[in-house]
Amino acid sequence: MRIGVIGAGAWGTALAQVAVQGGAACLWAFEPDVVRSIREEQENTLYLPGIPLSPAIRVTSDLADLAGSDALLVVTPAQHMRAILAGAPVGTTPLLLCAKGIEAGSMALMSEVAAEVCPEAPIAVLSGPTFAGEVAAGLPTAITLACEDAALADRLAERIALPHFRPYTSHDVIGAEVGGAVKNVLAIGCGVVEGAGLGRNARAALIARGFAEMSRFGRARGADPATLAGLAGLGDLVLTCSSEQSRNFTLGLGLGRGQSAASLLADRRTVAEGAATAPVLVEAARRAGVDMPIAQAVAALIAGEMTVEEAIGALLTRPLKNEAQ
Ligand SMILES: NC(=O)C1=CN([C@@H]2O[C@H](COP(=O)(O)OP(=O)(O)OC[C@H]3O[C@@H](n4cnc5c(N)ncnc54)[C@H](O)[C@@H]3O)[C@@H](O)[C@H]2O)C=CC1
Numbered sequence: 001m002r003i004g005v006i007g008a009g010a011w012g013t014a015l016a017q018v019a020v021q022g023g024a025a026c027l028w029a030f031e032p033d034v035v036r037s038i039r040e041e042q043e044n045t046l047y048l049p050g051i052p053l054s055p056a057i058r059v060t061s062d063l064a065d066l067a068g069s070d071a072l073l074v075v076t077p078a079q080h081m082r083a084i085l086a087g088a089p090v091g092t093t094p095l096l097l098c099a100k101g102i103e104a105g106s107m108a109l110m111s112e113v114a115a116e117v118c119p120e121a122p123i124a125v126l127s128g129p130t131f132a133g134e135v136a137a138g139l140p141t142a143i144t145l146a147c148e149d150a151a152l153a154d155r156l157a158e159r160i161a162l163p164h165f166r167p168y169t170s171h172d173v174i175g176a177e178v179g180g181a182v183k184n185v186l187a188i189g190c191g192v193v194e195g196a197g198l199g200r201n202a203r204a205a206l207i208a209r210g211f212a213e214m215s216r217f218g219r220a221r222g223a224d225p226a227t228l229a230g231l232a233g234l235g236d237l238v239l240t241c242s243s244e245q246s247r248n249f250t251l252g253l254g255l256g257r258g259q260s261a262a263s264l265l266a267d268r269r270t271v272a273e274g275a276a277t278a279p280v281l282v283e284a285a286r287r288a289g290v291d292m293p294i295a296q297a298v299a300a301l302i303a304g305e306m307t308v309e310e311a312i313g314a315l316l317t318r319p320l321k322n323e324a325q
């Protein structure tokens with residue numbers, strides 16, 4: 001199976017490194033500098049520095065070179081996915097969506113965007129606790145591969161699996177997507193807790209109550225609760241809420257230390273998906289009648305509508321209630 005990878009940020013590059021170990025892999029990069037550095041130095045110096053890449057990875061700046069792929073891994077940031085897919089040679093080629101976010105404006109999950117832009121393509125989702133640097137360095141990793149077509153899920157999983165990279169198949173595309181999109185927003189909140197010095201108890205409370213928000217939102221979107229309790233939900237939430245390797249967590253860390261979102265987001269090359277997803281998630285939750293106070297606080301901090309003290313105060317003064325609600 002020839003694999004095409006669309007997007008050569010840290011995650012697309014790591015996935016190309018995984019895919020090339022089981023057969024042909026061609027990686028499309030948005031920036032010519034990335035194509036040059038991978039071709040000439042076998043390293044993605046912009047997005048995954050310090051990791052030697054397999055010379056067998058083909059790299060291109062022309063999406064047309066991905067024609068004839070047997071599957072396409074789509075790894076652009078969520079807000080760019082629609083435009084990039086529209087220019088890609090997809091047709092009936094299966095798409096394995098790897099971005100974690102909700103599209104601004106449409107409030108669509110990535111599978112909904114892909115279904116609109118590429119109506120003939122079968123759709124699967126890859127999501128879980130997977131820092132790109134660790135995957136590319138060959139450290140053990142497990143991930144959810146979700147697809148309604150179980151036979152296709154099995155084929156894709158067999159193609160990308162390695163001894164240190166274990167995909168677990170699932171039927172639940174929506175659950176895998178909701179987990180990945182919501183945990184990014186919550187990871188910003190955990191970074192705030194850390195940056196403001198609120199302690200480990202507060203961080204554990206945010207993870208657990210954040211998981212309750214993720215579960216409520218997932219239920220409203222038709223997710224299977226078991227998916228959210230697995231790698232793509234709780235697994236990824238724990239990872240990104242506990243490590244400075246997470247861009248979302250470090251964004252929150254800066255907010256918690258009193259820096260403004262505008263200054264933290266200005267001129268950054270790497271993506272912190274939770275910043276774009278937070279306001280969309282809050283609006284989607286409001287329309288669905290789902291209570292998401294932590295996501296609301298994160299969105300307000302990013303918009304500069306609340307100080308850290310106000311956000312914390314708003315969360316701590318909510319009426320007492322039953323934990324199951
Ligand atoms: N880095 C990681 O450890 C993981 C990332 N992801 C997800 O993968 C997706 C991609 O993230 P990363 O590879 O980490 O990105 P990155 O932060 O390493 O790189 C930024 C990416 O944005 C692209 N980009 C910038 N401007 C663009 C434009 N105008 N049009 C199209 N693309 C543009 C760049 O080419 C590059 O691929 C995100 O949704 C992220 O949440 C998922 C799992 C792990």
Ligand SMILES: O=C(CO)COP(=O)(O)O
Pocket residue numbers: 100128129130131132184187236239240245246247248249271272273
């Ligand atoms: O999704 C990730 C790990 O699973 C990467 O998290 P960040 O985007 O916060 O770095």
